Amino acid sequence: MDDCVAVVQQQLDFYNRKDIDGWLSTYAKDARQFNLHGEQIAYGHEEMRRRIAIRFAEPDLHAQLLSRIVMGHVVVDHELITRNFPEGKGQVEMLCVYEIKQGLISMASFSVGKPTLFAAELAKG
DSSP, X not given: OHHHHHHHHHHHHHHHHTOHHHHHTTEEEEEXXXXXXXXXXXEHHHHHHHHHHHHHTOTTOEEEEEEEXXXXXXXXXXXXXXXXXXXXXXXXXXXXXXXXXXXXXXXXXXXXXXXXXXXXXXXXX
């Protein structure tokens, strides 16, 4: 179980450093990513690299871990992600469900909340 938490934390740390090779090193070569209860969004390192390279190009990208639940080989992170959306800088909540096998993330599913723009929040205040 400690190994499961360690690899998910490494993945988060590499994500926040925008280190693509480090980030990919936490995933199995044949790992799959999904929208939660839905379509597969990436299979294997090549597809995952293409997807994450776009995200890592965002200058303000940062994931803040809000909570983590561990049950055996499954780790669930609740995160608040700062993003650069086409409409402007903002945040979005995510639930990230990671399945760990042989010390690597073999499957990940993501549920993404509704983006909130910082400018919109300031205008409300």
